[in-house]
Amino acid sequence: MRALLGRTPGLNSAQLEELLAEAGGEAERAAEARIARAVDLPQAARTFLSSPDETAIDSDVAWLEGSGARILLYTDPEYPPLLRESTSAPAVLYVLGSVSALRSPQLAMVGSRSPTPAGRATAREFAAWFARAGLTVTSGLAFGIDSASHEGALAGGGLTVAVLGSGLDRIYPAEHAALAARIVQSGAVVSEFPPRTAPLRPNFPRRDRIISGLSLGTLVVEAARQSGSLITARLAAESGREVFAIPGSIHSPVSRGCHQLIKSGAKLVEEAADVLAELNILVPKEQLTTPPGDTEEAGELDKEYEMLLDALGFEGATIDTLVARTGLRSESVASMLLILELGDRVAALPGGRYARIP
Amino acid sequence: MRALLGRTPGLNSAQLEELLAEAGGEAERAAEARIARAVDLPQAARTFLSSPDETAIDSDVAWLEGSGARILLYTDPEYPPLLRESTSAPAVLYVLGSVSALRSPQLAMVGSRSPTPAGRATAREFAAWFARAGLTVTSGLAFGIDSASHEGALAGGGLTVAVLGSGLDRIYPAEHAALAARIVQSGAVVSEFPPRTAPLRPNFPRRDRIISGLSLGTLVVEAARQSGSLITARLAAESGREVFAIPGSIHSPVSRGCHQLIKSGAKLVEEAADVLAELNILVPKEQLTTPPGDTEEAGELDKEYEMLLDALGFEGATIDTLVARTGLRSESVASMLLILELGDRVAALPGGRYARIP
Numbered sequence: 001m002r003a004l005l006g007r008t009p010g011l012n013s014a015q016l017e018e019l020l021a022e023a024g025g026e027a028e029r030a031a032e033a034r035i036a037r038a039v040d041l042p043q044a045a046r047t048f049l050s051s052p053d054e055t056a057i058d059s060d061v062a063w064l065e066g067s068g069a070r071i072l073l074y075t076d077p078e079y080p081p082l083l084r085e086s087t088s089a090p091a092v093l094y095v096l097g098s099v100s101a102l103r104s105p106q107l108a109m110v111g112s113r114s115p116t117p118a119g120r121a122t123a124r125e126f127a128a129w130f131a132r133a134g135l136t137v138t139s140g141l142a143f144g145i146d147s148a149s150h151e152g153a154l155a156g157g158g159l160t161v162a163v164l165g166s167g168l169d170r171i172y173p174a175e176h177a178a179l180a181a182r183i184v185q186s187g188a189v190v191s192e193f194p195p196r197t198a199p200l201r202p203n204f205p206r207r208d209r210i211i212s213g214l215s216l217g218t219l220v221v222e223a224a225r226q227s228g229s230l231i232t233a234r235l236a237a238e239s240g241r242e243v244f245a246i247p248g249s250i251h252s253p254v255s256r257g258c259h260q261l262i263k264s265g266a267k268l269v270e271e272a273a274d275v276l277a278e279l280n281i282l283v284p285k286e287q288l289t290t291p292p293g294d295t296e297e298a299g300e301l302d303k304e305y306e307m308l309l310d311a312l313g314f315e316g317a318t319i320d321t322l323v324a325r326t327g328l329r330s331e332s333v334a335s336m337l338l339i340l341e342l343g344d345r346v347a348a349l350p351g352g353r354y355a356r357i358p
Numbered sequence: 359m360r361a362l363l364g365r366t367p368g369l370n371s372a373q374l375e376e377l378l379a380e381a382g383g384e385a386e387r388a389a390e391a392r393i394a395r396a397v398d399l400p401q402a403a404r405t406f407l408s409s410p411d412e413t414a415i416d417s418d419v420a421w422l423e424g425s426g427a428r429i430l431l432y433t434d435p436e437y438p439p440l441l442r443e444s445t446s447a448p449a450v451l452y453v454l455g456s457v458s459a460l461r462s463p464q465l466a467m468v469g470s471r472s473p474t475p476a477g478r479a480t481a482r483e484f485a486a487w488f489a490r491a492g493l494t495v496t497s498g499l500a501f502g503i504d505s506a507s508h509e510g511a512l513a514g515g516g517l518t519v520a521v522l523g524s525g526l527d528r529i530y531p532a533e534h535a536a537l538a539a540r541i542v543q544s545g546a547v548v549s550e551f552p553p554r555t556a557p558l559r560p561n562f563p564r565r566d567r568i569i570s571g572l573s574l575g576t577l578v579v580e581a582a583r584q585s586g587s588l589i590t591a592r593l594a595a596e597s598g599r600e601v602f603a604i605p606g607s608i609h610s611p612v613s614r615g616c617h618q619l620i621k622s623g624a625k626l627v628e629e630a631a632d633v634l635a636e637l638n639i640l641v642p643k644e645q646l647t648t649p650p651g652d653t654e655e656a657g658e659l660d661k662e663y664e665m666l667l668d669a670l671g672f673e674g675a676t677i678d679t680l681v682a683r684t685g686l687r688s689e690s691v692a693s694m695l696l697i698l699e700l701g702d703r704v705a706a707l708p709g710g711r712y713a714r715i716p
Contacts, residue, residue, distance in 0.1 A: 118607065247605030247617060249476065250628045259605060259628050268620050270608045 001028040002071040003060040004052055006092040007194045010042035013074040013084075016091035020075050027073065056194075063195045069096045069168055078103065081341075086213030086239045090192035090206075094168050096180075097188035101159045106136040107275065108215035108236065110208075110229040111145025111222045112254045119145065119222035119254060122246060124152035126219070129272035131158020135281065136187065138163065138215050140207055141176050145221045145229075154182055163210045164191040165203035172199035208232040216279055216335075217242030219269060223257030230257050233266065242278060244269045280304070280336050304328065308336055309356055312346065316355030359386040360429040361418040362410055364450040365552050368400035371432040371442075374449040378433050385431065414552075421553045427454045427526055436461065444571030444597045448550035448564075452526050454538075455546035459517045464494040465633065466573035466594065468566075468587040469503025469580045470612045477503065477580035477612060479692075480604060482510035484577070487630035489516020493639065494545065496521065496573050498565060499534050503579045503587075512540055521568045522549040523561035530557035566590040574637055575600030577627065581615030588615050591624065600636060602627045662686065666694050667714055670704065674713035 005016065005027060018039045023029035030036070036049045064071070072079050072093040080102040083089050095102065107130055109123060127137045127149040137153035139146040141162040153160035162183050164172060168191050171177045180189050192210060193203060208231050212218050218236035220243070223229040233243045243266040248255030262268050267278055304326075311317065311325040319337070323330045337354050340346035347357050363374065363385060376397045381387035388394070394407045422429070430437050430451040438460040441447050453460065465488055467481060485495045485507040495511035497504040499520040511518035520541050522530060526549050529535045538547050550568060551561060566589050570576050576594040578601070581587035591601045601624040606613030620626050625636055662684075669675065669683040677695070681688045695712050698704035704712050 118609070122608070246608060247613070247620070247626070248607055250480065250604060250606075251476070255605070256628070259626055262605070262620065262626050268605070268617055268626075270614070270617050 001030060002073060002092075003057045003064065003194075004031055004049075005073065006071050006094065007053065007057060007060065008048050008091075009044040011045045011091045013089045013091045015039060015041055015045070016074050020073070025075075056196075060195050063169055067096060067169070069094055070099060071095075072099065072102075080214055082106070082216065083210065083213040086209075088209055089213060090210065093190050093192055093210075094194065095188055095190050096168050097184035098159070098186060099188065101136060101161055101187045102190065102214065104136040104159055105134070105281070106138040106161060106215040107279075108138045108211045108218040108232060109145065109149035109221060110139055110211065110218060110232045111149075111220055112224060112227060112229065112257075113142050113144040113146075115144045115148070115222045115254055116248075116252060119246075119248070120148045123148035123221045124155065126221070126272045126275075127152025127160075128156030128158075130275070131156030131160070133272075133276055133281070134158070135276070136161055138211055140165075140204075140211055141171070141173075141180060141183075141189070143173060143175075145223075147176055147179060149221070150179060150183055153187075159187040161187050161214065162189045163207050163214070164189065164199070165193070165207035166199035167191060167193050167195040167197035169195045170198065204228060205231055209235050212236040212239065212241060215241065216281075217244060217275065219244040219246070219275060220258055220261055220266070221246050222248065222252075222254040223261075224253050225256040225260060227257050230261065233261055237265075242267065244275050244278070246270075280332055304332075305336060305340070308333065309340070309345070312354060312356050314356045316349050316353040318352050319354075322354075359388060360431065360450075361415045361422065361552075362389055362407075363431065364429050364452065365411065365415060365418065366406050366449075367402040369403045369449045371447045371449045373397060373399055373403070374432050378431070383433075414554075418553050421527055425454060425526070427452055428457060429453075430457065430460075438572055440464070440573065441568065441571040444567075446567055447571060448568065451548050451550055451568075452552065453546055453548050454526050455542035456517075456544065457546065459494060459519055459545045460548065460572065462494045462517055463492075463639070464496040464519060464573040465637075466496045466569045466576040466590060467503065467507035467579060468497055468569065468576060468590050469507075469578055470582060470585060470587065470615075471500050471502040471504075473502045473506070473580045473612055474606075474610065477604075477606070478506045481506035481579045482513065484579070484630045484633075485510025485518075486514030486516075488633070489514030489518070491630075491634055491639065492516070493634070494519055496569055498523075498562075498569055499529070499531075499538060499541075499547070501531060501533075503581075505534055505537060507579070508537060508541055511545075517545040519545050519572065520547045521565050521572070522547065522557070523551070523565035524557035525549060525551050525553040525555040527553045528556065562586060563589055567593050570594035570599060571597065573599065575602055575633065577602040577604070577633060578616055578619055578624070579604050580606065580610075580612040581619075582611050583614040583618055585615050588619065591619055595623075600625065602633050602636070604628075662690075663694060663698070666691065667698070667703070670712060670714050674707050674711040676710050677712075680712075 019030045022035045022038045031049045074091050078099050123145045131153040136159040137149050138161040139149045150160045166172045171180045212232050212235040218233050220229050220233050237243050245258035245261040245266040246269050307326050319333050322333045346354050377388045380393045380396045389407045432449050436457050481503045489511040494517040495507050496519040497507045508518045524530045529538045570590045570593040576591050578587050595601050603616035603619040603624040604627050677691050680691045
């Protein structure tokens with residue numbers, strides 16, 4: 001009955017959680033009259049649950065089975081943890097491809113649909129570099145910077161995640177169907193919209209929210225003023241995620257958005273390594289064919305991670321304890337722990353404690 | 359006896375002030391044995407004052423009289439007030455031209471001696487804009503960004519100040535002697551070094567200190583990493599003055615220095631108006647022929663470019679023809695053509711003609 005929940009209009013993640021708690025965790029019982037009544041739901045959801053559109057649901061199920069797509073619920077342990085933490089995680093995610101790719105550390109790369117040739121090349125190069133560094137590149141499958149970023153990540157032999165503003169059976173733009181198929185082989189194509197949803201305009205800000213929510217940070221490669229990419233960046237900043245922007249000529253209209261972001265606090269990025277340094281991400285040197293700019297710094301980073309793991313021990317410690325033991329800033333400790341957690345080297349314990357995983 | 363004080367080695371502004379206080383404000387008494395003894399002076403200054411090089415001083419006096427140059431002492435009421443406030447104001451300034459130009463509100467514009475054509479055009483355009491806005495443009499008379507900035511200010515009908523690392527009788531580089539002569543007509547050429555001082559390497563950081571000290575802020579147009587312009591910017595920041603930098607392509611070596619400055623807190627500048635807004639300088643709109651850029655302006659610019667492209671046609675035209683057809687100023691036409699050329703929308707043909715690229 002996941003297909004039923006996926007199609008329930010206006011159902012948010014908190015309501016889904018309540019609904020499932022009421023149903024004892026059994027999704028198939030969520031439509032029972034008693035259960036739906038016990039939760040405060042929007043009218044549209046209530047109406048739908050009381051007489052679901054069985055034809056649509058049957059179609060969805062048939063498509064899911066045929067395509068191998070899965071539905072992830074907000075309450076599933078496999079639901080991407082960073083997206084769960086973000087302000088407006090969708091109740092349901094349709095996923096084609098690897099669910100674990102959604103749990104990998106991700107960087108959003110977004111930008112203009114009409115970039116300059118140099119901007120497109122930069123997106124490809126940076127994405128390949130991030131891929132080699134073990135960072136998944138997340139974007140929106142659009143023309144321009146989005147597709148160049150996905151392609152770069154694939155060329156770098158890494159993972160990439162595409163988030164759609166349409167149903168997964170309606171790859172948009174259709175020209176990128178082959179790209180989507182390549183992404184699915186190792187990464188994932190996801191959407192909060194049920195099958196057969198058309199790529200309507202209002203869906204795209206919601207798509208952008210998922211892109212920024214999945215990611216540790218958002219890098220805007222080229223963007224005009226007042227473009228959709230700036231929405232993604234704003235959402236990232238509001239969720240406390242890092243925002244990065246690449247500068248360009250003051251005469252280039254597609255650098256204006258990036259300059260605007262830098263003026264309002266986004267980090268100026270000249271090299272892919274700048275992003276990793278800022279995110280405190282550990283990259284084994286041999287993993288990179290292009291050196292990360294300042295090699296000494298990367299060495300330092302490694303040391304900080306080792307120091308943190310030593311300070312942590314297998315018995316666990318709180319962030320405050322770790323700050324006291326290592327002398328690192330608490331924000332650094334928090335983001336380093338997140339990276340280690342996503343890499344399955346550290347586990348979060350109840351009570352705000354963290355421990356090494358042997 | 360100002361010429362004597364100007365030539366006294368190692369004399370700083372505080373010592374000059376003490377010396378004159380001791381001499382009851384009479385510069386000609388500063389060399390008296392009793393007065394020099396009463397002040398704590400460096401040995402070189404003491405030795406010089408006890409037996410001054412009369413030949414050199416006589417030469418200086420002759421040159422000063424012949425050229426109309428003046429010596430400003432730190433204690434003079436006309437000494438530029440912003441420079442006086444800065445951490446290391448020179449004891450003495452030699453001035454050719456307008457002393458009052460040194461007291462006008464100034465913006466330092468500095469940058470690479472080997473800029474890109476676009477960077478040079480930007481320096482000219484911005485300087486012209488500042489000049490029209492009533493801001494004096496101060497720079498170092500060097501090749502590249504410096505001279506483009508001085509020229510732009512003159513083209514905009516405003517004041518400009520050039521600070522030298524040599525004596526005022528040794529304009530360096532010699533190729534800029536004519537430019538210096540034009541600057542002197544309304545602005546000023548200044549130096550802390552006495553006549554016949556050669557443009558030695560160690561003089562230039564001291565020259566940079568005066569450029570930043572005279573100015574409300576320093577704008578770096580294009581600069582490589584580890585270039586002299588960054589010294590000027592650092593000195594400005596240390597004196598609590600604003601630092602501005604213009605971004606560029608991440609692939610351009612002469613944008614690296616600017617990006618480094620922005621990363622460490624310099625204000626990113628896209629339009630000349632950004633600088634004035636940041637300095638809180640009020641400019642009557644009618645004073646400006648180019649409007650100070652928001653979205654409407656961008657529209658205006660686009661219109662001018664469209665008009666130019668229309669006037670150009672695919673058969674080509676000279677700048678003079680374009681000026682006649684569009685009513686735009688020839689400098690504007692030249693810089694717009696440059697931009698279009700860099701964007702591969704226009705090609706330069708033999709004989710100073712330009713044509714649209716289909």
